Amino acid sequence: MSNIDELKTASTDATAPTASSTATPLDTVGATMSPRSRTIRRMTSSSPFYMSIVLLVLIAVFSIVAPGAFPSIANARNIITDASTLMVMAVGMTFVMVAAGFDLSIGSVLVFGGVCGSMAMTWMGTDNIGTVLVGLLVSMLGGLAWGLFNGFVITRLRVPALIATLGSLGAALGVAQIFTNGNDVRDVPLTLIHISTASFLGLSYLFWVALVVVIIGALVLRTTKFGRHTYIVGSNEEAARRAGINVRRQLMMLYAISGTLAGLAGMMSLTRFATTTIGGHSQDALTVITGVVLGGTSLYGGIGTILGTVIGIFIPAVLQNGFVVMNIQPFWQQVAIGLILIGAVFIDQLKRRARDRA
């Protein structure tokens, strides 16, 4: 155990959730500070902190420019509902990326999961909550299957994650199209449509599903052994192996999580639109990765939090909403998100350089 603790402080300094007494470069700088101010310092220098400021500034600016329109409960509800599906996939992506992995396949796995779920429900022919639960299960199993496939190809066949999931991005969509002959499945049970119009405490059930996924994801990543191992694998795979972590098994499970959550997102999308929207998800992986990286997860692994991801997903969502509210030409939104993404990673690099010099 002490072995693992040592590794953790050596390589995951920026993510260690509590102020550790072992000297990391940042701590050395702040050696004369009290533990409390050190914690504050670490918090304020983290990417999620910068990004939450960016998010608050965006909200403030839109509220000032469009006071009668942007800041309202109804509009906040719009933004939250829009972000729910992406958020579920982003939790899975955070796990994979913290372990220095990558999953480009999620958009197609979403479609595949939705197609499997809707076909199962059509096949059953019933129309009650049981039908929907079976559809949900089948949808998530469809996602899990692709997650395990990705994990197998990456850990056993040793194909780099980027290429392996690029392959399944095409393959999963292709199989979904073979199943449906390329046509969207459009006959979903009425129960599902009722779920999409129902709400709890004024918010869509899709939001509550996303919230549960976020909370469980955050707890697992931050407080469990599984979460700690994920950070260690992402920081240094070789060291993790030497410390006795079953790296293959860990990665396999991470891709399985990402696939299963994409399957869940497929069912959420099906609930929202009552159709499988086969053609509409080729950009999902890039949108999710943008959010995860904006939230401070490192492309090189070992660093990242679910809280950061939540903030990162909301930045593009708020930007799009604000631009539409202000009726600004929509192309500017892509420009703005592109520049914010580059800026976020640039700041991250500056911090790394400063730390490496220290």
Added chain:
Amino acid sequence: MTHHQENESVKHMNRRIKIGSTVAAGLLIISAVAGCSSTSTGTAAGTSGKIGKIVYIPGLTGNPFYSTVSCGASGAAKKAGVDFATQGSATFDVAKQTEIVNAVVASKPGAIMISITDPKAMIIPLTKAKEAGIPVIGIDGDLEDESVMVSNIQADGIAGGELAGDALAKLVGEKGSVMTIDNATGSLVSKARTDGFAKAISKYPNMKFLGIQYSANDTAKAASFASTVSTTNPDLVGIFSAETNNTEGAITGLREAGKTGKVKLVGYDTSDPIIAALANKTLDGTVVQNPRGEGALGVTSAIAAMKGEKVKRQQSAAQVFATPENYTTDNVKQYIYDANCSA
């Protein structure tokens, strides 16, 4: 820094460079591969001695309009005893369609039917088809260079857009603000529809056109536009969605914002959920083309062209405006799409 940490840092950096370049390379490929699993819904029907195979290239696969064109064409080809196949990309993408046209031309078919993704960019690949002696029939869109295609079969988008605009104006009592949700700039078909709509709205002095939002064919984005504008702009009384995915998204967006019925929604084209939405009045109307008829007309035109007969350069197919009241009548029913070729 301890020796141990230094080692880690060097390793980390090496890995960083390696991963970095992989990521860069990967991201380049991703855009190319993202939506390019091409689907073949080939239906070989009989064999014919002299007349070659007809290949239909839709704008994208899985779209109810194009799928119904394919159904109509497939049926007509079967009747005429001609081989027919459909080859398309899963995304509406000029580069992907170019690749497919090149591959199809290389396979030496008798004729090509195509729903172009871009009126300018597709000139070069289709000129190659023409030079190879393969007649090209346009379905739902012409090239800017009108010498390339033998014939173009197309509903009049401007007239359809005006139909939608006048219907929406009537629904909202000829006053208030309206907006359009469209896929992307660059498509002449969509531009005709949105232009026609804006032209119709400009006739009403008490109506204001708020402009167009582009969804890039993403249903979720269309939903977001509809919910955002309907909650934040109290003057909004109506939305025109120019394609099926956008209509489906707008229905969801208005429902989620609690504005169904308060903000009137008029679409273009149909699908099963759109018909369902007409039935439960979450959609106030939609312009319907006749894709099955266009597909069948495409095949008969292609056969005529292959035989060296004269084909009319511009052919059009009629459109109707379907509403919750009239969509079950026989007159409107025959226009409704059938992506699964059940008829």
